[in-house]
Amino acid sequence: xxxxxxxxxxxxxxxxxxxxxxxxxxxxxxxxxxxxxxxxxxxxxxxxxxxxxxxxxxxxxxxxxxxxxxxxxxxxxxxxxxxxxxxxxxxxxxxxxxxxxxxxxxxxxxxxxxxxxxxxxxxxxxxxxxxxxxxxxxxxxxxxxxxxxxxxxxxxxxxxxxxxxxxxxxxxxxxxxxxxxxxxxxxxxxxxxxxxxxxxxxxxxxxxxxxxxxxxxxxxxxxxxxxxxxxxxxxxxxxxxxxxxxxxxxxxxxxxxxxxxxxxxxxxxxxxxxxxxxxxxxxxxxxxxxxxxxxxxxxxxxxxxxxxxxxxxxxxxxxxxxxxxxxxxxxxxxxxxxxxxxxxxxxxxxxxxxxxxxxxxxxxxxxxxxxxxxxxxxxxxxxxxxxxxxxxxxxxxxxxxxxxxxxxxxxxxx
Numbered sequence: 001x002x003x004x005x006x007x008x009x010x011x012x013x014x015x016x017x018x019x020x021x022x023x024x025x026x027x028x029x030x031x032x033x034x035x036x037x038x039x040x041x042x043x044x045x046x047x048x049x050x051x052x053x054x055x056x057x058x059x060x061x062x063x064x065x066x067x068x069x070x071x072x073x074x075x076x077x078x079x080x081x082x083x084x085x086x087x088x089x090x091x092x093x094x095x096x097x098x099x100x101x102x103x104x105x106x107x108x109x110x111x112x113x114x115x116x117x118x119x120x121x122x123x124x125x126x127x128x129x130x131x132x133x134x135x136x137x138x139x140x141x142x143x144x145x146x147x148x149x150x151x152x153x154x155x156x157x158x159x160x161x162x163x164x165x166x167x168x169x170x171x172x173x174x175x176x177x178x179x180x181x182x183x184x185x186x187x188x189x190x191x192x193x194x195x196x197x198x199x200x201x202x203x204x205x206x207x208x209x210x211x212x213x214x215x216x217x218x219x220x221x222x223x224x225x226x227x228x229x230x231x232x233x234x235x236x237x238x239x240x241x242x243x244x245x246x247x248x249x250x251x252x253x254x255x256x257x258x259x260x261x262x263x264x265x266x267x268x269x270x271x272x273x274x275x276x277x278x279x280x281x282x283x284x285x286x287x288x289x290x291x292x293x294x295x296x297x298x299x300x301x302x303x304x305x306x307x308x309x310x311x312x313x314x315x316x317x318x319x320x321x322x323x324x325x326x327x328x329x330x331x332x333x334x335x336x337x338x339x340x341x342x343x344x345x346x347x348x349x350x351x352x353x354x355x356x357x358x359x360x361x362x363x364x365x366x367x368x369x370x371x372x373x374x375x376x377x378x379x380x381x382x383x384x385x386x387x388x389x390x391x392x393x394x395x396x397x398x399x400x401x402x403x404x405x406x407x408x409x410x411x412x413x414x
Contacts, residue, residue, distance in 0.1 A: 251386055
């Protein structure tokens with residue numbers, strides 16, 4: 001071999017041995033000397049609630065675009081996640097979390113109290129939920145624009161169209177319909193508003209209206225045989241999804257019941273002990289807890305359609321499972337439920353970690369197997385059948401799951 005060929009061979013050998021004499025590499029060895037070191041965005045030393053909060057901030061740097069939105073909007077999903085984050089922040093202060101919460105309200109509420117993208121005339125109960133964020137921030141900073149915006153949301157509830165017995169329509173465009181979702185969207189905010197800004201006489205009227213909403217759901221949506229609750233009730237019985245005799249939708253949807261459970265356990269924080277309806281709501285929560293544990297899977301989680309675990313296409317679903325776990329854990333912690341339900345809550349939480357949670361190499365936490373959306377009626381029409389519920393989009397990190405996951409994590413201090 002000539003000198004030139006010998007030089008080429010030596011250069012090739014040096015290249016293959018890793019070029020120790022000049023070139024840089026992006027790869028870094030980890031402590032064991034193996035593989036590639038990935039910088040942690042979220043530390044695994046934190047509590048699960050903190051890890052999920054910081055993961056959501058990383059996924060959606062703009063809080064107005066939570067829920068995979070392309071344009072900023074005032075929506076219940078933002079309110080759900082940000083309320084959960086406010087609870088995380090109160091227990092584990094991290095300025096990044098507070099700044100993220102504030103950024104949403106700061107951008108969505110103008111100086112005169114008007115709310116970006118919100119229309120009172122729609123009378124949509126979903127739009128009340130982000131009022132909880134305003135209530136939290138107003139308690140810390142007393143910015144008058146936040147109070148004016150809350151006044152607007154209260155005005156909506158004062159004028160919300162109702163059934164013949166006083167139950168709120170879910171939306172103006174859904175006449176005569178009560179959905180399970182609406183209780184969580186509106187009632188905790190309205191109770192806080194009454195307790196803070198109303199005199200005793202006005203507050204009493206508001207508490208009466210709030211309790212009435214729960215009374216109506218118990219009267220119309222609860223199935224006495226299973227103890228489960230149908231997703232929707234149409235007083236007019238005109239909707240295609242509504243039974244022509246009862247007005248009820250066809251199935252027991254996991255997240256529909258999850259919304260209601262969270263509403264029950266949260267409203268008890270605000271309804272005065274002296275109010276006669278409080279004991280009824282405690283009773284409703286106890287019956288509710290009895291029902292959901294009967295349908296808890298061996299994994300600790302719950303199915304998308306609660307009472308049909310063996311039917312083809314049904315699946316273990318994350319958002320409802322997180323909501324049920326939160327409801328049971330908080331119910332015990334607050335003394336609303338007997339201690340026996342804590343074991344069920346812990347089993348639910350272990351199931352969530354096993355079945356739904358994955359962690360990326362950089363520490364980002366994902367909640368998988370979330371039903372993206374489900375409703376009744378509308379366009380395209382949603383008929384509430386079993387096939388409808390199991391065929392809606394399933395995705396990771398839906399805010400209707402990540403928010404309740406943070407709250408369940410806090411209740412169980414995991």
